[in-house]
């Protein structure tokens with residue numbers, strides 16, 4: 001009888017053998033799903049590339065964290 005394996009989280013697609021990487025990825029992807037706020041108009045920001053964010057509302061481009069806008073560094077500033 002075939003056993004259906006339970007897939008855990010968003011990184012379940014990787015299968016076995018990615019333990020550490022997988023846990024990191026899950027954390028990153030979870031943060032990506034959170035709404036990113038534009039610092040200029042408080043509108044919604046979209047990731048436009050690595051560390052580059054584009055505001056949907058005012059169309060401004062700005063730098064931020066690679067995967068999510070508010071990193072530990074930007075929070076401290």
Ligand SMILES: [Zn+2]
Nearest residue numbers: 038041055058
């Ligand atoms: Zn904006």
